Amino acid sequence: MSLLWQCAIVLAVVAASAANEDFNVDCEKHSIKVTWKVSPELVEHAARLFLGHCVPSTFSVLPTGEGMATFHYNLNGCAIKKRVTGKKHIYSTSLTYRPNRKPKPAAISHHIKCVYIRPEGWIPPFLIPAYGSAEGHGGLVFHMALLNEDLTGLAKSSLFPLGSFIPIWAAVDQMDHQPLLLLLEECVAATTPELQSASLVYPIITNKGSYLLDGNGKNGNSRFLPRYHSSAILLYLQSFKFALGEEVYIHCKLVAWDPEVFDIEKKACHYIKETGEWELLDDPSQSDLCKCCDSSCKPRAWFKTLFLDRSQ
Secondary structure, eight states, X not given: OOXXXXXXEEEEOOOOOOOOOEEEEEEOSSEEEEEEEEOHHHHTTGGGEEETTBOOSEEEEOTTSOEEEXXXXXXXXXXXXXXXXXXXXXXXEEEEEOSSOTTSOOXXXXXXXXXXXXXXXXXXXXXXXXXXXXXXXXXXXXXXXXXXXXXXXXXXXXOOOTTOEEEEEEEEOOTTSSOOEEEEEEXXXXXXXXXXXXXXXXXXXXXXXXXXXOSSGGGSOOEEEXXXXXXXXXXXXXXXXXXXXXXXXXXXXXXXXXTTOOBTTBOOEEEETTTTEEEXXXXXXXXXXXXXXXXXXXXXXXXXXXXXXOOO
């Protein structure tokens, strides 16, 4: 990829298991709705359930301890494949549980198909004037937000007790771009909504996405969670002592990059206490790229902002 997109965002903050193959498919006029009841073992891995490349629209835990994932998406989304044969339009995709990133295979996979009778007067898209593909090189749209405790929606409060976890989500809109890998290249906690020379600052991610800290250094529990898509990232940050009684803002520099290319400046590393080593989030087999985390991974781009209410 010849271009690198970056943005700075500021947030305001105070194993393969057997699954219950109980799923239902509703083929609607322009969309598909799939409900999938999964075993209690998969509930904590809801972010690794996919319809095509889409995560559940909603997810709930049933009184039995099982989980109910609902996928409700347009037929043109989620990498759903369309095939026209004779008088039928066939849309097909897969319902999967992927404990690991592609290209590793899914631990659970179900084929999903919707078949429709071809409408009267239908014309293949390639015969329509001005039909074609577009390639964009303009600015990208980045997002950043705090999630609730079970990672199913936005947080309702920016107040977090000391030692609790702050789920931070960041993403870049794919739109018509080639696949993108989102990285948190740099994050700092600060006492101001805009970084200033007088701001009290504490580094969280430094060294080109290499050094994830939470105030406890390598003894902390902050980590990246497994990705549900290359264009999004989840940071599970353990709250730490910083500017107690003041509002705290988390400033992060986001970078969109080629998902097939990692190097010492384009990566996401976190420290694994159990092994005593740094690990590359997206491919542990390439964790040698993280060896520079204890020294320097070379030089440094922009910021967006999160607010933490530490007044209580």
